[in-house]
Amino acid sequence: MGDWTELLPGLTDADRRDVETGLTEADARIRAVLHSASTYHWRFSVTNVPEWTAVGSWPAEERRSAALAMHRESVASSDPGGLNDVVRSLADGDLPWTRADLVWCLEVVARGDFYDLGAHLELPAVIAARLAPTELAGLVPALDALFSELTSGYFIAAEPRRRAVALLGAALDRATGRRLPSWLFHRGDGFGPLVRAEMSGVLSAPGVPELLAHCASLEKPAAPVKWQRRLDEFLATAPGGAEAVRSVLETFAAYGRRLHDDSDRLLRGLAWALSRQPDESATDLLARVTAAAAAAPPQASGFPNAQRTAVAAVQLLAGRSGEVPVRTLARLAVTVKNKAVQSRVQTALARIGALRGWSLSEVMELAIDDHGLSPEGRLCTQVGPYEATVHVTGEKARLTFARDAAPLKSVPSQVKQAYGDELKQLRDLVKRVGATMTAERQRVEGLLSEERTWSYADWSSRYLEHPITGTYGRRLLWETSTDGHLWSTGLPRRDNDGWTIVDRDGRVIAGDRVRLWHPARATTHEVLAWREHVLATALTQPFKQAFREVYLVTPAEEGTHLYSNRFAAHILRYRQANALMRTRGWQTGYLGTWDGGYDSEATKLLGGGAWRASFHHQLVDNPDPSTYDVEYCSTDQVRFARRDGTDWRPATAVDVPPLVFSEAMRDVDLFVGVTSIATDPQWADRGEDRFQAYWHSTVSAALAPSAEVRRDALARLLPRTKIAERVDLSDRYLHVRGNIRTYRIHLGSGTIMMEPNDAYLCIVPARDRTGRLHLPFEDDPMLSTILSKAILLAADDTITDTTVLRQLAG
Template identity: 70%
Template sequence: MADVADWTALLPRLSDADRRQVETGLAEADERIRAVLRIASAGYWGSSVTSVPEWSTVDSWSAEERRRAALAMHRESASASTPTALNDVVRALATDDAPFTWADLLWCLHVAAEGHCFDNGAHLELPAMIAPRLTAAELTDLVPALRALSSKLVDDYYLAAAPRRRAVTMFGHAIDRATGSRLPSSLLHHGDTFGPVVRADLDADLAATGVPELLQHCAALNKPAATAKWLRRLDELLAAAPGGRQVVRRLLDAFTAHGRTVHDDTDRLLRGLVWALSREGDERATELLARATTSAASAPRQAAGFPYASRTAIAAVPLLAERDGDVPLRTLARLAVTVRNKAVRSRVQAALTQLGARRGWSLGEVMELAVDDHGLGPDGRLCRAVGPYQATVEIVGERARLAFARDGVALKSVPAQVKQSHADDLADLRGLVKQIGATLVSERQRVEGLLSEERVWSYPDWSSRLLDHPVTATYARRLLWETSADGRRWSAGLPQRDGDGWTLVDRDGHALDHGTVRLWHPVRASTAEVLAWRAHLVAAGLAQPFKQAFREVYLRTPAEEKTETYSNRFAAHILRYRQANALLRARGWQAGYLGTWDGGYDSEATKVFGGGAWRASFHHELVDDPEERRYDVEYCSTDQVRFARLDGTTWHPAPMIDVPPLVFSEAMRDVDLFVGVTSIATDPQWADRGEDRFAAYWHRTAVAELTPSGLVRRDALARLLPRMAIADRVDLAERYLRVRGNLRAYRIHLGSGNIMMEPDDRYLCIVAARSQTGRLHLPFDDDPMLATILSKAIMLAADDRITDPTVLSQLRPYENR
């Protein structure tokens, strides 16, 4: 056992007399048990040894013989190289009538400390079984060592979860017997920061009549779904504990405020607690269950796929879906677009589908109707009096903001009087701003996801759910929609204010018929229509929340139809893996992390499109440096993109020709984004790194033919450049933006952003700031490469004013030419 000095030093010394007493007859018992094991394992490899016929001979042994055999097996389990079945053997031998003593326990602890540590905890099985059988007086001098050992085990992730929990629980029983503690020490332990805090805050309540037994029962729930038997016992314990229901609520309240990852043992306890809360039918219980579900499913920003309490989240999601009212609907809808953990997310989707079916809605309608308005008015504002001041929470752009005014005069900051005398009101308002911000983030993702769906609305539903909703309208009012009276001929338009409401108008300002409405996508439009809308948006100065008119379109190629089941369009690229993985997750793709471990050399990233009916898979694999073995992955290479269709609950591979155009285009756009943003060819400092093994790829890709994202970028530049001060110094070519500086000319590749200096195409490394684009209006804000190219062009057009020594050192050899 690794690092045992801290607890073994607390063990009493085992006298020679005690050792002789324990080891008397051990050799004989050792031989007898080995004989049984040899026979059993030879004929029944892989099965439990205690279930085979040869084991029946043990039934004839006396209690003392079984005691000695158990001690012999304990010594074997602490030193054998294959202790696979020894847990069951020890349990079968250490029956209740076996006369174990204080000396036996001390001897077992010393043997365990001197032996090896196996993941099945066989070396701890016997001492964990003996300890709770001893009297409080016998355990007194062992409590310090047992506490230290239990503390060590809590954080020992070399042990499998089940044997670790069993050992901690049984040692905890012994410690509690010796100390007279009412609350089991195995619950709410120091394995996380949550346990000690709630023990201190709820000390007396946790030890009240019936509460410890209730908490133990909650912690014993081994699966997400509770059995009828477990629930009957839960109801009995809730009835027997006068303060039990209140403790359940206070513990879950404390967890929602904790905001951090909890230990696996605490996660299991919380799972049982949400089941206990689900027995309450009031509205406050529903709200608390919703908060607990959200907290459990939340995750650290740097580890988005690892929730704070995944077991609790998985159990709570279906429980929340069974509740009435809007709170479950809104909570689950928000989780559907924010949760990154695959297991939790799949349960959220299933719960929403179930909830929608029960209320007569499709999944899309469920997500739509669930959007919280947070009490905002149609103008996206909420006003509230706070003392002599007027507080306003409003959506500005795509952010929520809190502002104060007095007597109609806006204030620059929060008044000191509000901070001092109305701290609670201020906290509520700031909390509201945070909640609105979270809803804005999830709504942006949801609305953009509609681009892969063949979703239609009646005009009244579309208007009320999207244009008039104070949060969703932030995005819907800046997007193109199209309407049709017969479902065949569609006319596109932009929302425009019409009196107190909004209506859809075409480019000439004419109102469109109020028929069926759908979200406009360029894949369904003619080239002329797309170009016309792009020109209209630029002229009107309208910035869309994400690319729509300027959105890239990806159509199936003959090569993809020939391969039938996969696309190699974006295969064989070298990506900066950590950046690529982060972007994958940000775009809602689920993927296993690459690494130099078994199963970590390749990964399949997946994302659901088309309202849940289609799934895209993007294959990528680790690029390993044979000369430098690294634990973390620096690069990955891209491979095939495949599609699958949902049939019931099963995904079936689909031919490329069957994939709907919207689904295909949106999935391939994401993959192009991953390559375009994270490829080493877009790294402006790559040329100086000396990575010879990727040199050919870098030079090939850095000046490659433009992908659809590059073509859209070229079209955007064609519309933006004439409006800029550098218009007379730039020329737009097929793949490049040529910039004429005062010293020489440069070519900026429209795909990678790399710069070549004329006349000999020498590479120029510039890391430019986006802020150099100034106040130039961009029709969208989700293409960082466009802003990068513009900032580089502005800098190079005035190359004689460059003062950056890094850039000057690259320009200097040409200054006199």
């Protein structure tokens, strides 16, 4: 119990007798009614059964006593919420409440030891709201402290808590003369006090508190017509209403942190109020509010800052004209991990596409913000005597300064001191460009599951000349054709006449249609030749393309028809696996030891949204069932479904388009390859035997397609290294000859065995030992790990780590 109990004034014996007189009789009478009502089906509220109608005719004093008796009962009840309707019905009407009644009720609450505080405050909140301000004198400190505790509680049922907050807030406002209701912008989060401190005058202007209260009353994302009419009336009668709406939403867009549920509800209504303003600045603000509401704090595991606001704002934004809504929603489509918000974003983008005659994939493509950068990815700005440049370099956006054309190593102190606002704007621009780059990389990679083609002009402008997309498109393989049947492969090259596609010998390939190259459509000879070319030219692709794995339907999957067990029965480190699923664009819930938490389904849309892959996984062998923390999960089936209007129809593996099937299975292979316990070099040293059979079978298993591609990459990389004479590749292993021992590194798990007795060697690389060796892609950490281990072991006589030396000696 909080500090409010210490502020509660005591009752005199006489006051206590006045309150408790008649309680025993009223308790017995109301219990008799409840007993009769208990014969009805559980889904009926007690107050809706015939026996309850007689209670309405009881004298006011008897109903008062019965309400007090039921309040005391609710504190002792294991289901206090079940008595809410009873207490509320008994307390309805003009009853002779006294100050002593309120103090007595609060004493009862203070003595209770309960979970659902909101239910226990039903009666004291009603009494406080009905008492005159003079009768609340002396109780304000206790009520104010209780109000603060109630607004910051997270283990309180939502509806009774909101009702208690509104009633107690109304009582405090009457007692203190506050103009702005206490239950608006309360202290349950940092946002409420911030708004009150910065704009109390704006919020207290005539008509504004009533407008805010109406906005907070919106129960659902879609506002009813009657609610909208009332909103327009409030906006018309409050001269400062529109300004207040914008000011609060501007503050939230800049605040960008997790909100209390009450603040979230209020902002949802304010988003509707903002949508009544048709100008472009309102559209821009609504877009920023949508992005801030849908964003998830790093520690919140994907849950948005303000989910209710995000859901409503997405729908409102989709109805606005211009490019800002499209760009904002397209960015959210690849960054939002919350299922509820993501589904609304997809629906909104489909709606925009239908209105403008675009496919969903094209909507995403046309919405990429260039942030004012030149096609080369640069934006130069004069800041005092200095030239500031925001430029895209590789996978990042950077801010640099120069003076008189001489580059500077850091931000000049004069800029920090005299041009702080300009510096902040430039740094914010760098962050926005970086966010767009992250989203765009994921979107472009997602095109590998689509059969998209572009006209040469569209392809050139969208994938080569765009300052963000171009940093990826210029490093990818493309195919071009004149008839749509015969396709030739090459890389983009810019000359005096613009962009062209050239083959491995530098010859220009003619064609008027372009599509993204995928190894699943190429011959083995072509794939191997392009891999060699990528390495020879030191090209680092933004993601695996030339070295991309291909997954074909197997006879086993033809036999199971509707599902694949190819990656079933693996043990994964759950938190890492869940994070990786979300990073790869899969929507998934969380496993835990609650009802429905023992299994989960991760889903991802592919093929431009026409197909859906589902990856099933379960909680496994949780060592402590009393905790919600899940260490491991086991993998299960992968299933596919085809979009049929608003429905999804299960599809057999053989009916899934090859690119969709391959890309989905590649992701699942990635989940297993990165997060399986078999990839943990310290697993064998833990002394745990729960999964030892799985671990031992997996660390020497046949290679999955991802490991096969890794083997091919190593076959091309190792001859370029200094350890080329000390290594050999076999079907599953990289063999390394050191000066002390010989080693065998599994190409799938990275596990090391020492020859000749197959003793396990645990090495956790402390840093990257690959040096300046060029890697053709950056999205396979196991490749770097294996190379680092091989370089270390080839010179094992120089190892100084005592834990490794002990193992070598053993």
